[in-house]
Amino acid sequence: MGKPTGVTVVQNKDTTVWPHEQQHKPHPLYQEEIVSYHYAYSPALLTSPSTLGQGMWRYSALLPLEETAIRYPLPVGNTPLIASAALRKTTQLPHLWLKDETKTPTGSNKDRATALVLEHALRNGVTTVSCASTGNVAVSLAIGAAAAGINAVIFVPAGVSHTKLRLMLLAGATVFQVTEGYEAAFVLSRQAAKAFGWYDRNTGVNPLTLEAKKTVAFEIWEQLGGHMPDVVVVPVGDGLTLSALVKGFRELIACGVAQRLPRFIGVQAEGCQPLKRAWENNEPTAVKYREPARTIADGIAVNTPVGGVLVLKDIRECGGGFVAVSDQAMLQSIQVLASTAGVLAEPAAASALAGLAPAIATGLIEPHEVVIICVTGNGLKQPEHLVAQNTPFTIRADIEEVANAMQL
Numbered sequence: 001m002g003k004p005t006g007v008t009v010v011q012n013k014d015t016t017v018w019p020h021e022q023q024h025k026p027h028p029l030y031q032e033e034i035v036s037y038h039y040a041y042s043p044a045l046l047t048s049p050s051t052l053g054q055g056m057w058r059y060s061a062l063l064p065l066e067e068t069a070i071r072y073p074l075p076v077g078n079t080p081l082i083a084s085a086a087l088r089k090t091t092q093l094p095h096l097w098l099k100d101e102t103k104t105p106t107g108s109n110k111d112r113a114t115a116l117v118l119e120h121a122l123r124n125g126v127t128t129v130s131c132a133s134t135g136n137v138a139v140s141l142a143i144g145a146a147a148a149g150i151n152a153v154i155f156v157p158a159g160v161s162h163t164k165l166r167l168m169l170l171a172g173a174t175v176f177q178v179t180e181g182y183e184a185a186f187v188l189s190r191q192a193a194k195a196f197g198w199y200d201r202n203t204g205v206n207p208l209t210l211e212a213k214k215t216v217a218f219e220i221w222e223q224l225g226g227h228m229p230d231v232v233v234v235p236v237g238d239g240l241t242l243s244a245l246v247k248g249f250r251e252l253i254a255c256g257v258a259q260r261l262p263r264f265i266g267v268q269a270e271g272c273q274p275l276k277r278a279w280e281n282n283e284p285t286a287v288k289y290r291e292p293a294r295t296i297a298d299g300i301a302v303n304t305p306v307g308g309v310l311v312l313k314d315i316r317e318c319g320g321g322f323v324a325v326s327d328q329a330m331l332q333s334i335q336v337l338a339s340t341a342g343v344l345a346e347p348a349a350a351s352a353l354a355g356l357a358p359a360i361a362t363g364l365i366e367p368h369e370v371v372i373i374c375v376t377g378n379g380l381k382q383p384e385h386l387v388a389q390n391t392p393f394t395i396r397a398d399i400e401e402v403a404n405a406m407q408l
């Protein structure tokens with residue numbers, strides 16, 4: 001049987017790859033299967049934090065890391081848990097908290113995953129790391145890799161946010177804008193990582209991303225004084241951000257420091273809600289509900305969620321459910337978060353706040369409960385979605401004009 005010319009067919013799940021397969025071998029860290037890490041759980045893993053590093057690295061005993069000093073140079077983790085009196089009043093939720101994941105090197109929760117992946121890259125002499133991204137993973141990897149002295153190769157949809165693209169290029173990453181969109185970019189990035197021997201950071205295939213993001217759960221538990229919240233509200237695209245939190249809370253129980261899991265509310269965009277539909281229809285996967293994503297919330301504009309099976313299973317096991325919110329509700333929530341809590345959110349991140357109303361209306365959240373909303377990404381990266389509430393006065397430098405304008 002002859003091979004098609006110029007193409008090497010390899011006997012594994014990625015099937016057809018490129019001729020370059022002959023020159024390059026997949027990087028030893030390249031992962032074919034999703035693996036899940038387990039630890040020898042005990043309270044000490046959480047109660048006497050590691051001294052390897054600050055922030056997220058304090059939980060190194062629950063991360064897959066050899067006990068040597070952290071090399072990754074950027075600070076990650078230890079983000080604020082905010083109690084905003086004004087926001088509690090606006091939402092009528094007296095026990096509402098914001099987990100502010102915008103306070104990271106590049107303004108999104110993706111920086112935790114990037115940090116652990118690049119820490120492994122540094123320890124294993126990796127020279128190039130690659131990923132596909134709707135925007136935030138790419139910015140995170142571009143900036144993180146530059147700081148670590150590693151090359152980044154990034155695949156994004158052609159319609160990627162301008163400011164996010166500029167940040168990737170500012171850091172000197174190699175960027176491919178893929179015409180067919182995120183799903184195609186994801187498949188291509190997998191093929192390319194394998195063919196060219198790059199280390200693949202992709203969410204859902206690199207198990208380190210889940211491990212790193214679970215540290216958010218440890219921080220929430222610690223910041224609540226060693227208590228579990230009742231409900232956690234998370235924007236959902238690929239689903240790994242939510243599933244990582246579930247893993248983190250499960251490990252708190254496994255370590256013996258907590259008794260019960262919180263419920264989880266996954267928030268999707270009305271214009272892209274495959275997981276909500278699958279959940280409503282009691283389906284184990286969201287593949288049936290694939291349709292073009294129509295939303296300004298690029299961070300959750302994922303029509304074929306990589307972690308779909310896992311996140312559906314997690315939400316069913318923990319209780320809770322999915323809600324969908326409109327772009328308009330997200331824009332409104334950006335304004336509310338900024339003007340009550342002083343937190344600047346991008347649309348995908350603001351969807352968590354927008355999701356409270358439908359979750360309360362459908363009985364998924366009770367108003368007296370301890371509710372955490374995860375604000376996953378900073379709004380300064382998408383200034384086009386900061387909607388003005390009023391207009392400025394243009395005046396000459398004359399105090400009379402100030403008085404006139406303000407009718408003083």
Ligand SMILES: *Cc1c(COP(=O)(O)O)cnc(C)c1O
Nearest residue numbers: 136237238239240241299376377
């Ligand atoms: C990535 C991202 C999400 C969703 O995370 P998934 O793991 O894809 O479900 C939510 N909000 C923002 C801002 C993001 O960048």
